[in-house]
Amino acid sequence: MNDIVIEARNLTKYFHKTLALDHLNLKVPRGCIYGLLGRNGAGKTTAIKLMLGLLRPTTGTATVLGCDCQNLTPQIRRRIGYVTEGHRLYRWMKIGELAKFQRAFFPGFWDDKLFNDMLDYFELSKKQKIKTLSNGQRAQVSLAVTLSPNPELLIMDDPTLGLDAAIRRQFLEGMIQLIGRQGRTILFSSHILSDVERVADRIAVIDRGVLRADCKLEEFRAAVRKVRFSFAGAVPGEIDMPGLLHQRRNEKELELTLIGTTEEQIDLWAESAGATYHKDIDMNLEDQFIEFTAPDAEKKLFQWEEK
């Protein structure tokens, strides 16, 4: 069995003149929970749709479970569970009808007990119509019909969008239970980084269509750090620090966001710059992500006038 479940090579996509994805190179190993992160419009959904053959790449290729993404066979699709953005399902169907419809495509693989258990867990009835469900309930149904065929690979596009904290927690726990089964792989995109932090093994960060990070979660967490330096005298103008992402300064203090910079390099620079002391500022994944993807001169949303 191949260790690489999804592989993208120089995957590029133009929408008219807009470059949505620029030479994406990605490998998703088997058994991994892979988080795809990026700001709005970064290209996450585009990447997922390209991998599933819903879009056609301008250049580049991708394979999913060893099959070219542009020619995914029904047999391969049967092994992939896909949760669409917004959990779009047939509104006129009842939950039971939807399950019956879904089951027809997975003969011999559909786990009715799992489906019923999930419905019980989510307190949903088969007689309810999809259009009468809330966003959260629809997400639960979507998860249930996607997980019940026991897919080998689960691809989810922003699955917790619009869900409250309790439902998100349930959703994630379901994901973790699934990954407990041997050989299952999950690729998901999300804006809610606390969720990513809970479940992901590896992450990839896409910024304006370009892959900027592809590593283990703990490696990312360890690599991105914010350090505050205090100076007795003037704050140095030129900062010559390897791995410098951003800097913020006031009269006496300098805040540097760094990536991949070692402790020795920081100490050495602090000494050479004449800093009196320096300390790390705690950041959660969300803070790190924002710093990692922020442009150099960030515009403020609101410009308040000083009175």
Add this chain to the structure above:
Amino acid sequence: MRFLALLKKELREALPWLLLAAFILAFCSAIFIGEYTRWRRDFDEPATMSPRSPVRMDTFREELQLRDIGTLLLYTSCGLGLVLAVRQFLVPSFLKTWAFTIHRSTSRTTILLGKFTAAIIALILSCGIIWTLFFWYASKPGLFPMPLRQRTFAEGWIIITFGLVMYFGTVLSALSTARWYTTKMFGLAFAGCTFMLLLLQVSLALCLVMIIISLVILVSQIIHTFLNREF
């Protein structure tokens, strides 16, 4: 099994429109037959003959408004074709369910075939059967002074088949990613052109050939577009 599941789903979505079309046709046909019954009582009144040219060119002009049935059949079959195409191909774009549909463990061809089969069944069930029943009833001896012509029955089916052309024309327009004010409506426009050309035909066989050619032109584009389209 997959195809049947798709077909069932499409038929279920088409059901309200199918029933509406059948109801309209059946209701209006019943009114026409009922109207004729009233005319029949006037049948024995003296008929006026023109001294110069008594040969009549229109058949059943006075006895039965068969031409109105034909017009109704045309509007119903075209309307049904249009609505089905919109329901099957345009509504999923608005509701964003294409991704769910395409990501079935079946080929796109099967998905397309399911939709086409459902549309053909809907047209046959709603328009075809009602027309056949109407024709069978109207052909009963003693109901009309001249039995309906077999050719009229065939023409009715040609009209129903044209509803299929309208369906495929609308499908092509719905699948087109062009802007509506450029070439998006060309599928529909081509179906309209086919109708205009049909009006010039006398031979049923030639009519059928023209419809088949139009269908080949439309369906080949639809298949190619659907298999290559981005969703």
Add this chain to the structure above:
Amino acid sequence: MNLKNLTKYISTPAKIIMTLIIFLIVVLVIQGAIIGTVGLFGPPEKWTESPQPELTEAQKQRWSIRDMRKEFLPDGTIHLIETIKEEGKLRVVNVYDANETLLWDSKAGSNPYHYLSWAEAVEGGINEARMDQLQGITSGFSRTLFVPVINDERQIIQRWRYEPGADYFIGYDWQGRTVGYAGSECFIEAKQEAKPFGEFKRVVDWRYRDHNAPLLLWQTTNRLYQIDFEKRDVEILLDLQDDEIEKIAWQNWEVETFEPDDRLRIFIYVATKKGAHVLVFRDPIERLTINVPRQWKGRGVQIAALQDKIFIKHSGSEAEPPPRQYWLREAWWQEHETKSHRTWVELHEVKQDGDLKFINRFEWIRPPLVEKFTVSWDEPDDLRWKTRKYVTAVSSPLFNPVFRFFGGDPWLEFDFYSRSPWYALTVEITRDYRATKMVLHCSVVVLMICVAFWHGWARRTSWGRFVFWLVFVALFNLAGFLTYLALNHTTVIRCEACGKKRGLERNDCPACKTLLPLPERRETDLILVGQSNS
């Protein structure tokens, strides 16, 4: 080969054909709308009237004789009838003899002379084109003929319906039960014995007052029938076997018998494509083939029949008839219409065996048209015509050869409507929308090709496709260009290597062959692959 690739070979030409048809129609509609709008709101059409030259007395006389009607008396005497109109109304009729001596004028009371009356062409009824129209498939369903039979109380007791497919009539009583079939041989009760009439050409109908059903004169390619629905009789008036009927004229055949003109004999005259001239007389049915001289070429022939004599009138001229091809007309006009021609009309009696006996002949000189009219081959000088010249510059260059192929004869406009609707439509469109200002037209075509070239150069994926589209635009002009644009307007971007435009349909830049550049890698990128999950 999978379905995706297979459908490409059908769908691509299908898409091109469909888009082209629609754009051709769109361009035609816009052209028609522009011309129509100008015609509606522009100044009215102006026809330049040529000033009438002063004619000499001799010239006036020649014109006067040309315009007079030449009529024969039964004894062969020829009279020239002059009709003088004032303010569009008939004022005076003068009758002259062959020496131009005035014999009578209308002020002297009623005309004492009874001229030979010539058979009139059978017109009206339903011809082939009309029959096709009836059978056209429309939303109102096709129609056909039906013939009612009434009783003395004027109630319809039978209906006879013509079945075009079977080519005979089927009769029904008032309750819809079949009563019989009327085919080429007779009225019959058994369907198997009903025979078709033959390829339909025309039917005219009439009814006598004492009849309760109409009679039909049914013309096919080589037969003429009379069908009497009251007597249930089908009579074959003429059967030409392997010859075809070209034209028919009749005299009093359908006239009510209570107004007989005892002098005249009732007949139908048939001219055939092989040059035969046949008369069919009634009461009793008799046929007579007239031995018409070959040099007449079957033209200018009219027949009159009295009870005791049959006459044939032939009108002839030295001038050749005009050619069918419109582009030869001007040369023909220069050759013939600028000269005077000897013209004549002659009367012959038809003998019992069909031979002709010469009776009388009148000759005159038909003056050249240029004597009285200034004929200009210039086009009318009005806004609508000028607009048409400019608007049709965007039409397809193929319209002109197609128009020529169909004969391109605007003088035949009454003829082409009698042919198939396809023929009529094609002739009409190519006639009205073909380009006439050739320099402008060619300039527009070249412009379209240049724009297509400029647009397609950056987007080219293969030379074959590129050349195909240029040729396509050349053949269909504006419609072709719009089709090309609709199907080929793909995205272009600037190549980062050479700065030229390139399409995204191919992997490399067509100018410098560079692939799309890789993104710039930053020092702060964190790509740590090659380490699997533990």
